[in-house]
Amino acid sequence: MAQLIADPREVARGHHELAFAWDGAAPLPGQFISIKVNEGSDPLIRRPFSVYDFREGVLRIVVKSVGRGTRELSRYAKGDALDVLGPLGRGFSVREGGSVLLVGGGVGNAPLYFLARALVAKGTAVTCVYGSRDAGQVYLSHEFLEVCDRLVITTDDGSAGQQGTVADLLPGVLDGGAFDMICTCGPALMMKAVTEIAVSRKVPVEVSLENYFGCGVGLCYGCTVDTVNGNRRACVDGPVMDGSVIRWDSLD
């Protein structure tokens, strides 16, 4: 059991940061944890969350309230114990040196902060395109700003940063610099668009899938994705995968 070290903190509209003491295995950027939100049988299945940050024994996640399970989590309090399984899955490649472009959308920005920290620690230059629906849903951008060499915020309605989707902005960002790799996390349609742009420019791209998970540990085959190499389970073969091998139409 993992004990919350603070009350859940609303970091943007409908988004809460949960910070808890973690003495399990150290997570890697892009890995996730899986939480049973209560002791009962309803909601039944665990909820997966990417790791926003882990340092000095404290693990942080960002929970977007989308349903009963996530709302229940935001009502926990300091000192409460969480039933956490993890760290799970395969994370991002943490490149040493060179320049990496991170592209996030909504709650999918969360794992990119942890990745940015790891990249910077290895001497890699980090540019981050942080996409959000509107200004009210931009969370923890000051922390991204501290770590990234360059942060580009974009919102669908232009209420913060530049107006447009990350896919709209991406060609311009790529024109403005040379990148060795792109790492992205967000809605499937966004990652599909990012992958198409990356492939067309011959930049390697890693995506972190946000499928509906049953077990999160590879048992149920509920999160299978179709790839050029056959079926892969997003939870154990991912959530981070080479974007260019995914048959994106199967995720529609």
Place this chain on the structure above:
Amino acid sequence: MNTSVSIGSLTLRNPVTVASGTAGYGEELSGYCDIARLGAIFTKGLSIEPRPGNRGPRILETPSGMLNSIGLENVGIGKFLSQKMPFLREKGATVIPNVAGHSVDENVELCRVLSETPGVAALELNVSCPNVKEGGMAFGRSVPTFTALVTAVRKVATVPLIVKLSPNVTDVTEFARAAKDCGADAVSAVNTFLGMKIDIRKGKPHFLNKVAGLSGPAIRPIALRIVYEMCARVDIPVIAIGGIGSIEDVLEFLMAGACAVSIGTMTLVDPRAPISCVERLEDYMHTTGVSDVREIIGRAQTA
């Protein structure tokens, strides 16, 4: 203290097993427990050729349960024998492959090959998968079709034969009796209940296959009633399945008359649940002075 139970000529070290389709081929589960300590592991439903399974959404949470439409994705018999069995043997697991061919001939061939495979403790014939167009539940809803399949498979199966029953019939017990008459050694009861979800925004079924299989605690009382009636009426070992996840659930089904239980959906919720049930059953027997697990089995039948 004796925790072992018998299924035909097979002895399980304890009555806590993991259900087919929720335990893969044991590899992932072995990261959470010593799979040799489980009563048995029922591996994922097998076909001769690999199957990709269903497209579209495959899992959906429901109140105290979940719907699945996986569609028997599996590696096929070749890869199972060359890559999965060696691992399971090395770990010392009691392996019961689930056989899920499209046709009588495919099931016969699978059972013939698996019977000759070292380390296969028994076979579970799947006549109850609701998520495939051919085979699966089609075998398990008509007694004549069911009887023809079980009879054909029985002829080639040289290890204990377990038949996994569909609950999507008027009287599941009738199928347990038919299984016994065809020479099956045991039945697994029950597979998932047919369910459905409609996406009201799109105005169409959530799953591409329209219907899906409901499992988890939501079905537990129905499964318990079916197992209880079956054990009262047919003299065949029953492996109970249906939302079992805690020691209390295990005891309920054993007292109803099941000789063993399978933990399925609750393994997905907590992969440590099966081993926890094994340990807690030992604790229960110790604290209540039960020296043989068979003293618990069927206790509620005579009360």
